Amino acid sequence: MTEVKKKKIIPNKTPIPEQPANIRRSNFSEVALGYTEADARLEASRCLACKQPKCVEGCPVNVPIRDFIGFINKGDFSGAINKIKEQNFLPAVCGRVCPQEDQCEKNCVVGKKNEPVGIGRLERFAADWERTQGTAKKITVKNPTGKKVAIVGSGPSGLTAAFDLAKEGHKVTIFEALHQAGGVLVYGIPEFRLPKSIVAKEIETLKEMGVEIALNSVIGKLFTVDELMKDFDACYIGTGAGLPKFMGIPGENLNGVYSANEFLTRANLMKAFSFPEYDTPIRTGKRLAVVGGGNVAMDSARTALRLGLEESMIIYRRSLAEMPARAEEVHHAKEEGVRFEMLTNPIRIIGKDGWVNAIECERMELGEPDASGRRKPVRIKGSEFQIAVDAVIIAVGTSANPLVPQSAADLKTTKWGYIIADEQTGLTSMKGVYAGGDIVTGSATVILAMGAGRKAASAISQYLAAK
Secondary structure: OOOOOOOOOOOOOOOOOEOOHHHHOOOOOOOEOOOOHHHHHHHHOOOOOOOOOHHHHHOOOOOOHHHHHHHHHHOOHHHHHHHHOOOOOOHHHHHHHOOHHHOOHHHOHHHHOOOOOOHHHHHHHHHHHHHHHOOOOOOOOOOOOOOEEEEEOOOHHHHHHHHHHHHOOOEEEEEOOOOOOOOHHHHOOOOOOOOHHHHHHHHHHHHHOOOEEEOOOOOOOOOOHHHHHHHOOEEEEOOOOOEEOOOOOOOOOOEOEEEHHHHHHHHHHOOHHHOOOOOOOOOOOOEEEEEOOOHHHHHHHHHHHHOOOOEEEEEOOOOHHHOOOOHHHHHHHHHHOOEEEOOEEEEEEEEEOOEEEEEEEEEEEEEEEOOOOOEEEEEOOOOOEEEOOOEEEEOOOEEOOOOOHHHOOOOOEOOOOOEOOOOOOOEOOOOOEEEOOHHHHOOOOHHHHHHHHHHHHHHHHHHHHHO
16 A cells, blocks of 8 residues: 655745845834845745645635635746636735735644645735736736715725725725825835835726726715715725824823824825934834734734834833733834833823823733633732833724714714624625725724725625615
8 A cells, every 4th residue: 555645744834035124213114124036936835735725714805715826836927817817806915915824724634733824925026026027917907887876984894895896897986084095005005014015006907997086075065974875886895993082191182192003194194204304204213102902903003103202111001921912013113122011001191291201101910811711910009110211102902983973963883983894795784885994893803804805896796686
């Protein structure tokens, strides 16, 4: 009987080249430089090509992961990107910012005994290869249906819905409140993690498909959802959850206190790092504290370093083990010199002449697990201390902006202001109105928002066909 040889697995992921930390902390160029063709094929060779790939189950948009990696393994990079784009309109984005470690890579069989296959790195490689080679296939759009769809918000959810609907031949108009399309992809995620040229390229693809984008169009002020429905056959709301949360501690109204949304919007969208070449400044002084432990907190702290501060620190009330930010982002922040004050809780921001000059904190210890499964932080009495800072960024989460939901009389929302929508279709309490992404779920990931956009687009097409 012939013995079947088991495939020998390379235990660790193929390293991805990066800018040295001492250089990148002074520029906004991308940190990770991407795989070479040889790197990509080596990493792809680690895939077991499972007959029933569990990795796909962890992908909200069901990218055929095994198949596209198989193309890369054979050196057919065109085949790889075409296979990805059967399901994912934004592979260059997802390959950079998706938390693969908690989604597709978490289910990778190779990862049970070794490091999982670098699915995100390979997706990014395929997308970047297509962009540099200029081999992108023209998107096939079906004959016009005569139906019109309004999309509110041009973030990842709205863009994905627009792509799928336009492919079906519907006339799509995106309404974006800001002066540039892309939503959180342009105002929230820094250039060193996601170059804005990548987002601009995808938006250009939508325009070539016939999608119209109305900028500076604040739905809820310019038009209500009810008014939109008089001119459109259906509407998709993908406005995200962009209302900043604050802690409610003394001193949050001082000059020099920013929400993470404002800080990152000034830096990313308004290009404050090039003031006075661009009109928007950021006054930060020399030392800055970021309160929070998520990816937005890491983005803020790392952006602050690139603005030339002497010290940028993270203040987080739990330990490193409970921190919700991606391990990769924490690692990069530490490499770049961000200071971490763990088990530390701010209780007061102190000012002088109306401006921040210190933050008062207390030390914490971890108690029993709370509802989130993480150990609850408990204050240590008498542990108060002060840290001298010139600015503070509050990065403790966001909530639903009520502007759009309040503009529709029959749109049902939760007590927290999020739109109530069917999980599978995105259908709201209003006929022909659908919603998805963070405005429904609360703050989540780019890929989950995209998945919601895809589901809603499919449901909208079915609705329009029946209509």
